Amino acid sequence: MTRSKAFALTSAVTVLLLGLALPGIFAQEPPPVVDTPPPGTDPSVTLELNRGQRPPMKLAIPPFRGTQALSGGAAAAAREMEQTVRQDLENSGYFDILGADRLGPVTWSGDIKRDVEQFRAAGAETLLLGDVRAEADKLVFEGRLFDIASGAPILAKRYRGSFNVTRRVGHTFADEVIRYLVGKPGISLSSLAFTSDRTGFKEIWAMDYDGQNQRRITGHRSTSMSPAWSPSGDALAYTSFFNGPPGIYLADIDTNRKTPIVTSGSMNTTPTFSPEGNRVVFARSVDGNVEIFTSDRSGGGLRRLTHSNAIDTNPAWSPKGSEIAFTSSRAGNPHIYLMDSEGANQRRLTFDGDYNDGAAWSPEGDLIAYTSRRAGRFQIAVANAVTLATRVLTSGPGENESPTFSPDGRKIAFVSRRSGTKQIYIMDLDGSNLRQVTREGNNDMPDWSRIPSQP
Amino acid sequence: MNRKWMIWLVVPVLLTVLYGCPKKKPATPPADLPIETQPVTPPPPPQQDVPETPAPVVEDAVEDPLMSADMQVVNDELRRRGFSPDVYFNLDDSALSDESREKLARNAELLRAQPQFQLTIEGHADERGTNEYNLALGERRANAVRDYLSSLGVDGGRLRTLSYGEERPVCTESEESCWSQNRRGHLVITGRANVG
Numbered sequence: 001m002t003r004s005k006a007f008a009l010t011s012a013v014t015v016l017l018l019g020l021a022l023p024g025i026f027a028q029e030p031p032p033v034v035d036t037p038p039p040g041t042d043p044s045v046t047l048e049l050n051r052g053q054r055p056p057m058k059l060a061i062p063p064f065r066g067t068q069a070l071s072g073g074a075a076a077a078a079r080e081m082e083q084t085v086r087q088d089l090e091n092s093g094y095f096d097i098l099g100a101d102r103l104g105p106v107t108w109s110g111d112i113k114r115d116v117e118q119f120r121a122a123g124a125e126t127l128l129l130g131d132v133r134a135e136a137d138k139l140v141f142e143g144r145l146f147d148i149a150s151g152a153p154i155l156a157k158r159y160r161g162s163f164n165v166t167r168r169v170g171h172t173f174a175d176e177v178i179r180y181l182v183g184k185p186g187i188s189l190s191s192l193a194f195t196s197d198r199t200g201f202k203e204i205w206a207m208d209y210d211g212q213n214q215r216r217i218t219g220h221r222s223t224s225m226s227p228a229w230s231p232s233g234d235a236l237a238y239t240s241f242f243n244g245p246p247g248i249y250l251a252d253i254d255t256n257r258k259t260p261i262v263t264s265g266s267m268n269t270t271p272t273f274s275p276e277g278n279r280v281v282f283a284r285s286v287d288g289n290v291e292i293f294t295s296d297r298s299g300g301g302l303r304r305l306t307h308s309n310a311i312d313t314n315p316a317w318s319p320k321g322s323e324i325a326f327t328s329s330r331a332g333n334p335h336i337y338l339m340d341s342e343g344a345n346q347r348r349l350t351f352d353g354d355y356n357d358g359a360a361w362s363p364e365g366d367l368i369a370y371t372s373r374r375a376g377r378f379q380i381a382v383a384n385a386v387t388l389a390t391r392v393l394t395s396g397p398g399e400n401e402s403p404t405f406s407p408d409g410r411k412i413a414f415v416s417r418r419s420g421t422k423q424i425y426i427m428d429l430d431g432s433n434l435r436q437v438t439r440e441g442n443n444d445m446p447d448w449s450r451i452p453s454q455p
Numbered sequence: 456m457n458r459k460w461m462i463w464l465v466v467p468v469l470l471t472v473l474y475g476c477p478k479k480k481p482a483t484p485p486a487d488l489p490i491e492t493q494p495v496t497p498p499p500p501p502q503q504d505v506p507e508t509p510a511p512v513v514e515d516a517v518e519d520p521l522m523s524a525d526m527q528v529v530n531d532e533l534r535r536r537g538f539s540p541d542v543y544f545n546l547d548d549s550a551l552s553d554e555s556r557e558k559l560a561r562n563a564e565l566l567r568a569q570p571q572f573q574l575t576i577e578g579h580a581d582e583r584g585t586n587e588y589n590l591a592l593g594e595r596r597a598n599a600v601r602d603y604l605s606s607l608g609v610d611g612g613r614l615r616t617l618s619y620g621e622e623r624p625v626c627t628e629s630e631e632s633c634w635s636q637n638r639r640g641h642l643v644i645t646g647r648a649n650v651g
Contacts, residue, residue, distance in 0.1 A: 202622070223622045225586060239590075245617055246590065266616045267594050270587045283591060285616075288598045290591040313591040327588060333547065334588050355547070357585040371585055401585055445586065 047367075047384055047391035049429050056096040057126060057181060060119040060148075061086060062106045064130035074134040077163035081141060082130060084170025085177075087210060088188040089128075091435075092178055093410060093428060098124050113151040120148045126181060139163055143173045145180065155180045167212065187408050191449045193217070193227035193236050194424055198441030204238050204251065209406070209426075209448070211437030217251050218258065228272040228280075229449040236447075237261060237271035237280055248282055250297065262299045270314045274341075275321045281305075283313035283326075292326050292343075305343030316359045316368075317341065323385075325349065325359035325368055336370050338385065349383055352390055356381070358402055362409045363450070369393075369403035369412055380414050382429070393431040402444065407451040413437070415444050521569065529572070529644050538565050542600060544638040547584070549595040551603055555640075559600065562642065563607035570610070571648055576600045577641040578618040579625075581634035586620055593618035600640040613648060 067078045089095050100106075103122050109115055119127050127146040132139060138160050145154040157176060159169045168189075175186030190209045195202050199216070204227045207214040218224045220242035227238045236251045247263030248271045262268045267285035274281070277297070284293045292306040292315050306312040310330035317324055321341060328337045331348065336359045339346040350356040355373035362369070365385065372381035374392060378399045383390045394400040398418030405412055406426075413426045422442040427434045520532035534540060539562055542555035551559070566574065578597030580589035597616035605611045626633035 223619075225622075241619075241622070266597075267590070267618055269590050283587075285594050285598075285618075288602065290594055311588070311591040311595060314585070314587040334584075355584060357588045373584075 047382055047387075047389040049382070049391060056094060058098060058124045059089065059095040059126045059128060059181075060098040060103060060122060060124035061089070061128045061130070062103055062119075063100050064132050065108070066132040070132065070134055073163045074139055077139045077166040078132040078141075081132070081139070081166040081170040084167050085128075085130065085143070085174050088171055088174030088186070089177060091210065092174075092182075092186060092188075093433065094178060094182050098122055112146060112153075116146055116148045116151050124148055126154070128177065135160065137162065139166055139169075141166075141169060141173070143177070145177060167208075171208075184408060185451050187406050187411075187451065190407050190451060191229075191233070192404075192413055192424065192437075192446045193229055193449070194438070194446045195225050195227065195444045196438070196441050198443075202444075204236060205443075206236070206253075207437070211424075214438070214440075217253075217256075220258075226270045226445055228447050230273050231275055231277040231450050233449045237273065237282075239269045239271070248280070248299075260299065261297065262293075262295055262302070272316050274317045275319050281315040281317050281324055283315065292324070292339075294341075303342075305339065306346070312337075314357055314359070316361055318361050318385075319363055319365045323365075325361065325385075327357045327359065336368065336383070349385070349388060350381075350390070351388070353381065360404045360412075361385075362405045363407055364409055367405075367409075369405060371401045371403065380412065382412075393427065393429075402446060404446050404448045406448050413446040413448055415446065526644055526646070533565060533569075533644065536565060537561050538642075540642050541639045542642075543635060544596055544640070546581070546634075546638065547592070549592060549599050551599055555600075556603065559603050560607060563604050563609050566604065566609045566613070567607075570613070572644045573613045573615065573646045573648055574604075574609075575615045575617055575643050575645040576604075577623075577643065578616065578620075579623060579637055579639050579641060580621045581637040582621050582624065582629065583634065584621070586622070590618050590620035590622075593620045596638075596640050600642065615645070 064078065064082045067075060067082070070078050086097065086099065090097055103119070106118060116127055125148055127148055129144040129146065131142040140158065140160045142156065142158045144156040146152065147154055155176065157173060159173065161169050171188035174188045178184065178186035187209055191206050192209060193204060193206045196205045201221045202223045202225060203219065204217040204224050205214060206217055217236060218240070220240050222240060222242035224238055224240040224242065227236045229236060234253055236253065238249055238251065239246050240249055243263065246267050246269050248261040248268045250259050250261050261271065261280060262282065262284065265285055267290065269283045271280045271282040279294050279296055281292060281294045283290050286304070289309060290311050290313050291304055292312050293302055293304050295302045305324070308328060308330045310328055311334070312326055312328045315324050315326040323338055324341050325336055325338050327334050333354050335356050336349040337346055338349050349368065350370065353372035353374050356370050358371040360369045367382050368385050369380060369382045372379055372392065377397060378401050379395065380393045380400050380403045381390055382393060393412065398416045400414055400416045403412045403414045411426050411428055413424055415422050416425055422444050423436055424438040424443050424446050425434055425436050520528050523529055530540070539558035542551065542558055566572065576597045578593030578595065580592045594616065597618055601611070601614045601616050604614060621637070624637045626636045
């Protein structure tokens with residue numbers, strides 16, 4: 001499903017605010033804290049990744065009410081939505097979820113103040129109450145949150161939509177819950193672009209963040225790679241060989257139109273967008289060497305940023321727009337470098353490992369994840385962009401490569417060959433909660449979308 | 456082993472004595488017509504260190520495989536005359552080895568003698584390392600080959616580079632014997648120059 005269609009859909013879904021948030025009850029999380037070494041840079045210092053997390057909130061989610069009365073498509077849609085909401089909240093990492101297995105039988109008296117007692121007894125702080133019913137060919141879902149200490153409603157939303165949009169409704173509500181309880185945007189509506197060879201050709205694909213809804217974006221029947229979301233999610237820039245030498249193209253998500261960005265010369269690769277989305281930065285072969293260039297979104301306004309005799313490639317624009325990370329072999333082996341967005345102040349970021357490539361910025365711009373060869377094996381590493389303190393997040397064999405941050409900065413998607421084929425995995429920033437999200441063919445080069453703007 | 460490939464020298468010579476030059480592809484004239492204009496050059500054994508002298512250009516247009524419109528025929532014929540389609544590189548490196556320079560020197564001779572052909576130099580990498588960096592590495596390898604051929608007098612306008620990085624391996628096992636075959640510059644005649 002395309003993003004703007006999704007927006008149209010979301011606005012088409014009836015959303016009713018039945019209650020109001022009660023500000024003050026749930027304090028906003030403190031700003032993330034990165035414990036860093038004292039001023040000055042010391043790459044030998046291990047990066048601490050304590051991002052201001054607090055113990056997970058105990059959230060009771062008893063089985064949604066009304067599913068039993070449904071049948072056929074409505075029942076399947078209701079189950080899918082309940083599963084989506086539960087999985088999204090579980091994946092978020094913010095909650096310790098008390099489901100049916102931990103709650104035991106639940107009774108409803110109709111008096112919520114009395115009913116919350118059974119969840120308080122189970123140790124829950126917050127109750128999520130879901131009600132579903134069918135209206136003709138539509139499913140109606142009402143989701144409510146209650147503060148168990150006071151029995152007061154926190155949030156209530158009603159959605160009405162076709163059976164085939166229930167997953168999206170579930171994602172939307174889950175992110176509302178996260179926003180009200182945690183004070184941060186969720187990532188349930190985000191997408192990952194990636195490459196897959198499952199059709200016999202390496203094409204650009206996209207999927208929901210949870211691995212559902214995998215859909216092919218290109219059909220060049222050639223080799224296409226290095227997809228990069230525009231900040232608004234309306235387009236993907238990518239590299240393709242379909243017209244001979246590798247060139248950079250733009251895929252419009254809504255219209256499915258593909259247009260060239262920069263295709264002249266012998267090679268143009270690895271595009272990423274500026275945070276405003278109006279420019280792209282990429283690698284281009286010129287005068288017999290690969291250098292970093294920027295251009296506007298249609299390929300005009302070409303600007304050269306690097307002038308070294310070494311390889312300069314695989315750039316990534318910082319989320320604040322002022323800097324560009326890139327890979328250079330100017331020190332012999334490939335390492336990550338930083339420069340200002342106009343090319344000035346070029347400086348080396350990584351000093352550890354003997355092969356570092358694929359810089360990916362955290363959404364806040366404080367961290368850079370990259371592929372790092374350690375003792376002959378490729379691992380995912382993270383460096384603080386200012387202190388240069390680093391940390392390796394993966395271990396063992398399997399060639400772990402190509403990291404990309406989730407839009408909330410709490411997760412990293414990457415590629416591993418640990419199963420024998422290249423597949424995309426998602427882990428928390430500390431390396432825990434590993435999940436495999438692709439299985440068909442070889443899947444590579446994930447790029448996680450930013451948080452879609454609110455409709 | 457050595458004796459086995461010797462037979463490739465002996466058999467063509469015998470065939471040539473009996474039937475004239477063996478033809479690789481069906482040609483326009485009847486197949487049984489002896490052809491005497493083409494010199495006998497046995498196919499070079501693999502890893503031949505000392506290239507033979509270039510075969511003289513055959514004047515008879517009909518008979519010369521180099522006149523074929525099929526670029527596969529042209530490439531096969533050039534290889535038969537000692538053209539090396541591949542030069543190999545060390546890991547993470549785009550420097551030409553002495554062996555590669557020797558091969559390219561022979562290639563340059565052939566290319567100078569056949570100025571009508573355009574050459575595409577593909578740069579390839581093994582699967583280790585990132586796909587993105589390997590594209591850049593492949594480009595650098597292709598450029599190293601192009602620059603060396605240019606320095607030996609091959610007109611740069613005839614040379615085109617194309618990096619495939621690790622996207623088009625000739626060998627897909629995950630072991631060094633395979634990786635070393637994939638770290639290569641691959642030289643293919645892809646067309647004729649517009650000039651007569």
